Amino acid sequence: MVGSGTGGPRTLPREEFPAFFEALRAEGYAIVGPTVRDGAIVYDRLEGVDDLPIGWTDRQEAGRYRLERRSDRALFGYSVGPFTWKKFLFPPRERLFTITRDGPSFSVAPEATDPTRLALLGMRACELAGLEVTDRVFQGGAVADPGYSARRSRILRVAVQCGQAGGTCFCVSMGTGPGVRDGADLVLTEILEPGPHRFLFEARTRAGAGVLARLNAPAAAVADERTAGEIVARTASSMGRSLDTAGVRDLLRETLQHPRWDDVARRCLSCTNCTMVCPTCFCSTQEEVPDLTGATVERWRRWDSCFNLAFTELHGTAVRKSGLSRYRQWLTHKLGTWHDQFGTSGCIGCGRCITWCPVGIDLTAEIAALRVAPASTSKEAPR
Amino acid sequence: MLADPSPPAAAIDPEPPPLAPIPYVVRSVTTETPDTVTLTIRPSATRRIATPRPGQFNMLYAFGVGESAISVSRATPEGELVHTVRRVGKVTNALAALTPGDTVGVRGPYGRGWPIAEARGGDVVVIAGGLGLPPLRPAVYAILSQRESFGRVEVIYGARSPKDLVYYDEIQTWRRRTDVRFQTTVDAAGRDWYGDVGVVTTRLPDARFDPPKTTAFVCGPEIMMTLSAKALADRGVPRDRIWVSMERNMKCAIGLCGHCQFGPSFVCRDGPVLRFSALEPFLAVKEV
Amino acid sequence: MSAAPPPDLVGEIANHPLFAGLDPKLVRSAASTAQEREFAAGDLLAREGTTADTLLLILRGKVALEVGAADRPTLTVQTVGPGEVVGWSWFVPPFRWRFDARAVKPTRAIVLNGPALRETLSRHPAWGFAFLVRFLPLIAERLENTRIQLLDIHAR
Incomplete structure (x- = not known):
């Protein structure tokens, strides 16, 4: 996997991790990564190593997320938080262009995109898979999204392999982790023991190698490479959840009238949390924001959710009025029709939708329930 | 092998944004039914959309109000377009209230039409x-x-x-x-x-x-x-x-x-x- | 026994989709009390509330089935054309028309005698069953179309 041009894996002691920040900056990147805020580990601008969630971990279950102190001083000793990297490429709110009255006509001024180059520090394997999914969504069709594409061209993907699995993680089922395979510029593995706290670095692209070249890091010992492999294997064996993906696209196509949808609809609040925390949900709406004179209008795009009633408004009424139909749309799209549309699942197994669901709806349990044939079809109205 | 990172893009995208409307001018408005009008529109400048094929639709834009997807009911090689609009919401009401000489935004044509x-x-x-x-x-x-x-x-x-x-x-x-x-x-x-x-x-x-x-x-x-x-x-x-x-x-x-x-x-x-x-x-x- | 019906009337009835392929003896029996009639545009073929004693086989023209009440304009809910029929009230007690049937253009129809046909069908249950096998789908189709109209499919 690692080409000869990278010089192979390197090891960097924890004490020298600030030098990595310096190397990223020297290569022209601003750094965004994990930091503790409001009782959660979120992704935001980082000034230095001290901004990382040192010694913190997260405990996650369906509908439950808590930060806890670790017994060590790990920098990346958590799984994933409520934020995703998506917001750096596809912002929650974005001005697309400005339209100005021009006599009887109008003119359109395009929006400049922020030229800042971002190093996304701490991307998990599942999140790299999520990036590939959104790449297909925003860049794979006939028309590429200009804002996404511009920002996408300016990022450096710094992955950190997971040293532990969260309680709602199921990346093994989705084939997206926990080991990083593709899609990163740099891959880090945090080694806490045995021996001193240190990091294994691998460059996967020229951009990653450029950063690594700035570090005075010795070639990694074979033992460190083996340890990194063991860490990933241990994480893989401790997944909090699993999902049987066999034939799931067909399953969801054939169970649109399954009584389980009534069951989940009784629990679902249509709060949109699952879509807001999902790394691949891409739905958006547009808004016209006129100035006070009415001469200039800004066109804004903002995240939308298939759980919103107005999402399917047609001729003054919603197509998907029931909560049932909206949850069904979300799940059948994410795990089913996404394959038809983009040649991949829309789910990367990060478990955020389970953790951040206020009533703890667990899609892995819903899929398992849909696999059970209904006891009676009497609920289905004769047609 | 090392993958080449894509070159950094220019800070300002030179292409017009794909969602930007193109100004057209309303030539005539015909009342079809109590809640439906037919608009005939022409490009107001040199920019125009490609000629739609039967069954395709355009996004029509009422300035300051928003956009609505409206099917094309006629398209001439000269760029004239005919759209029939039914008043059902904010945008279609604004579109149906247009009079000759007014400007309407157009982007399109979109979708797959009749085979x-x-x-x-x-x-x-x-x-x-x-x-x-x-x-x-x-x-x-x-x-x-x-x-x-x-x-x-x-x-x-x-x-x-x-x-x-x-x-x-x-x-x-x-x-x-x-x-x-x-x-x-x-x-x-x-x-x-x-x-x-x-x-x-x-x-x-x-x-x-x-x-x-x-x-x-x-x-x-x-x-x-x-x-x-x-x-x-x-x-x-x-x-x-x-x-x-x-x-x-x-x-x-x-x-x-x-x-x-x-x-x-x-x-x-x-x-x-x-x-x-x-x-x-x-x-x-x-x-x- | 009634007089032999005119041969062309027998042929017209036998060719109408409602009777085509049914026992020729039934056709002849039905024809024996039938008559062919022309209606001008605007003529009523049936009036709501009056005794329903005919079954009309439409050969040419167009007939509007109208419903209405004193406080609202008359509404045409269906038009019936060649090959179709008007009327099943002759078959169903209390044998009164449930709508107006009005010719909207010059119309030619065969008017069958309802009570006579009813008696024939009850005397020959095999004929009666075969006839109902033809007749019930027409009623079912009308019912289905009425349901679709209730859906108001053009209301978005």
């Missing part, structure tokens, strides 16, 4: 319900312009009542043609209506076509399309030769915003014209 070439060599049945006629009108003209390529051509147009029929004068000229059979029916009428009364499917038994060799184009409200497509299939028209034009909420029209999904399809990009055979399993389920 007219696929219908060659066989009979064609066109079934329109209410405002389903405007997107079918260019298809009918395209068929009539190469009439010898098709067998029998039947057009059935149904509306709720006589006052809900659009393009009334044009219908009269079509009815006089001998190379196309045009039937009109309404769901209910007063004594002043001398035409047929009954739901649109009641006209199908009178239509002459050879079902296995027939292609059908259906457009109208969803229930009407489902009933018509089923009636056509019952008559023996192959389900994959029955085409219906779906309608869903559209924001971007380029497959990026997610609103218009119907099962696996993005109606804006994969449709709006889709095969009944692919849609039928989803049309049978409520609120897909």
